[in-house]
Amino acid sequence: MKVLVIGGGNMGLTYAEAIANSKFLKDKDLMILDNSKEKTEELRKRSHFAVFEKLEDCVPAADVIFIAVKPYHANALMETMKDLTSEGQIFISLMAGVTIAAIQEGLNRKKVVRAMPNLPAQVGKGLTSFTASDEVSRLELSTIENLLDTTGRSVRLDTENDIDASTGISGSGPAYIFYFMQSMLEAALKMGFSKHDSRVLVEQTFAGAVELFSSSDLDPEAWMNRVASKGGTTRAALDSMDDNNVKEMIKEAAYAAFNRAVELGKEYQNG
Ligand SMILES: NC(=O)C1=CN([C@@H]2O[C@H](COP(=O)(O)OP(=O)(O)OC[C@H]3O[C@@H](n4cnc5c(N)ncnc54)[C@H](O)[C@@H]3O)[C@@H](O)[C@H]2O)C=CC1
Numbered sequence: 001m002k003v004l005v006i007g008g009g010n011m012g013l014t015y016a017e018a019i020a021n022s023k024f025l026k027d028k029d030l031m032i033l034d035n036s037k038e039k040t041e042e043l044r045k046r047s048h049f050a051v052f053e054k055l056e057d058c059v060p061a062a063d064v065i066f067i068a069v070k071p072y073h074a075n076a077l078m079e080t081m082k083d084l085t086s087e088g089q090i091f092i093s094l095m096a097g098v099t100i101a102a103i104q105e106g107l108n109r110k111k112v113v114r115a116m117p118n119l120p121a122q123v124g125k126g127l128t129s130f131t132a133s134d135e136v137s138r139l140e141l142s143t144i145e146n147l148l149d150t151t152g153r154s155v156r157l158d159t160e161n162d163i164d165a166s167t168g169i170s171g172s173g174p175a176y177i178f179y180f181m182q183s184m185l186e187a188a189l190k191m192g193f194s195k196h197d198s199r200v201l202v203e204q205t206f207a208g209a210v211e212l213f214s215s216s217d218l219d220p221e222a223w224m225n226r227v228a229s230k231g232g233t234t235r236a237a238l239d240s241m242d243d244n245n246v247k248e249m250i251k252e253a254a255y256a257a258f259n260r261a262v263e264l265g266k267e268y269q270n271g
């Protein structure tokens with residue numbers, strides 16, 4: 001099997017690395033192309049990739065093609081590559097919002113998988129949600145799942161609306177966690193801790209909390225109650241968050257990402 005990744009940025013490169021290092025591909029069966037000269041130079045330093053500069057030199061040879069460019073580059077890319085594609089190829093889009101129908105129309109091909117990864121894929125802890133057009137067979141789906149799982153875990157969802165929704169939770173979600181971390185870092189600095197100590201306090205607190213959460217079936221609310229003593233410090237913090245409606249604001253933020261994914265889909269429809 002030959003896999004081509006188009007777009008060697010955060011996501012494309014992460015997937016390329018994970019797949020190239022997996023047992024599913026032979027050396028150099030991972031092809032990659034980026035239209036930035038600088039990026040191409042960088043990619044050439046990774047000896048386990050076959051790096052290409054022209055679509056015509058790699059698209060026809062690929063069995064599976066990952067599209068990892070920004071949504072606003074999708075139409076221009078599809079226009080230039082569509083005549084180089086062939087019927088059996090499977091296209092996996094990592095682009096937020098862009099619909100399966102838009103890709104089918106843009107490439108004039110039927111086998112399309114729409115996937116929504118997240119950045120922890122860079123450390124093998126990614127979560128990729130995906131759904132596929134009817135033309136992708138069960139056997140092909142299991143191959144795709146294997147490829148997606150090289151970056152962490154994957155979840156197959158029924159509809160594209162589910163993919164947009166998962167964008168608001170897992171796709172964009174790491175940024176919400178970093179937002180929370182940044183807020184705690186700023187509080188620690190304000191309390192007078194050094195940069196180094198602030199980072200250690202925050203990092204270990206997040207890592208420990210996540211590990212605790214994963215260690216049992218307890219929900220976060222139950223864990224919160226284990227930290228908070230009646231009339232104690234944690235209750236003071238949680239009450240302050242409740243008074244400021246923080247929970248509702250976080251939910252609203254997740255919906256903002258979900259809605260933006262739906263909007264992106266409308267913006268980048270073909271035609
Ligand atoms: N960064 C993230 O956390 C996530 C990103 N995504 C999706 O992944 C896609 C890529 O995002 P990033 O990797 O963050 O962007 P990025 O900007 O880091 O990478 C995109 C790459 O595509 C290249 N490119 C643009 N047009 C091209 C073309 N016509 N041919 C070849 N290469 C081309 C650019 O030079 C760039 O290196 C986006 O569509 C985004 O919605 C999805 C989930 C998470």
Ligand SMILES: O=C(O)[C@@H]1CCC=N1
Binds near residue numbers: 096167171172
């Ligand atoms: O912000 C974005 O549009 C992409 C999709 C999910 C994470 N990053």
